[in-house]
Amino acid sequence: AQKVTQAQTEISVVEKEDVTLDCVYETRDTTYYLFWYKQPPSGELVFLIRRNSFDEQNEISGRYSWNFQKSTSSFNFTITASQVVDSAVYFCALSDLDTGRRALTFGSGTRLQVQP
Amino acid sequence: ETGVTQTPRHLVMGMTNKKSLKCEQHLGHNAMYWYKQSAKKPLELMFVYNFKEQTENNSVPSRFSPECPNSSHLFLHLHTLQPEDSALYLCASSQDALPGGSYNEQFFGPGTRLTVL
Numbered sequence: 001a002q003k004v005t006q007a008q009t010e011i012s013v014v015e016k017e018d019v020t021l022d023c024v025y026e027t028r029d030t031t032y033y034l035f036w037y038k039q040p041p042s043g044e045l046v047f048l049i050r051r052n053s054f055d056e057q058n059e060i061s062g063r064y065s066w067n068f069q070k071s072t073s074s075f076n077f078t079i080t081a082s083q084v085v086d087s088a089v090y091f092c093a094l095s096d097l098d099t100g101r102r103a104l105t106f107g108s109g110t111r112l113q114v115q116p
Numbered sequence: 117e118t119g120v121t122q123t124p125r126h127l128v129m130g131m132t133n134k135k136s137l138k139c140e141q142h143l144g145h146n147a148m149y150w151y152k153q154s155a156k157k158p159l160e161l162m163f164v165y166n167f168k169e170q171t172e173n174n175s176v177p178s179r180f181s182p183e184c185p186n187s188s189h190l191f192l193h194l195h196t197l198q199p200e201d202s203a204l205y206l207c208a209s210s211q212d213a214l215p216g217g218s219y220n221e222q223f224f225g226p227g228t229r230l231t232v233l
Contacts, residue, residue, distance in 0.1 A: 043226045103149065
């Protein structure tokens with residue numbers, strides 16, 4: 001069975017600090033996708049990134065970067081120079097392609113509070 | 117309207133009421149999803165529709181009844197709910213949900229906050 005673990009339930013940082021959100025996943029599939037979503041107080045989940053299991057290159061997008069390590073089944077998310085607008089709940093998610101199931105398995109989320 | 121919209125945004129209902137949640141996507145997608153987000157629990161998939169056909173029911177109680185009249189609209193009909201059904205119900209859409217195809221990210225609506233008294 002698939003499982004996504006986000007061990008950090010809540011993180012609080014001061015503006016301009018760097019912060020890393022951890023994500024560890026379990027799957028028996030060889031082909032899968034990993035995602036990060038942001039859920040601001042408004043409730044809507046905002047897509048941030050998708051990573052294919054065959055692509056282990058790290059990715060940077062502005063202040064966001066992602067570190068995918070297949071050897072440790074981790075897909076960590078770092079925000080550099082955090083801002084108050086980054087305050088939200090962040091979800092890591094996994095989908096498998098081998099079984100054909102299209103739904104996402106979500107972690108329990110990490111609530112990030114960025115203090116001014 | 118753009119993206120995925122959901123109405124109502126908030127709903128309070130008694131256990132004997134019948135109500136419906138509506139989701140509409142304006143993205144030209146073919147797959148739609150219902151998720152349930154309870155306090156302190158991960159998002160749980162409820163149903164998947166692909167090209168108007170239900171392709172997944174994640175052991176959801178029959179008091180939740182989905183309906184997908186076309187690829188743009190998805191409903192969740194509610195009846196005789198329990199207080200533990202209180203949660204945020206999120207709708208999502210993606211290009212398609214075909215096995216073996218390349219995966220497309222899901223776009224979410226803002227959710228309906230449901231409270232069952």
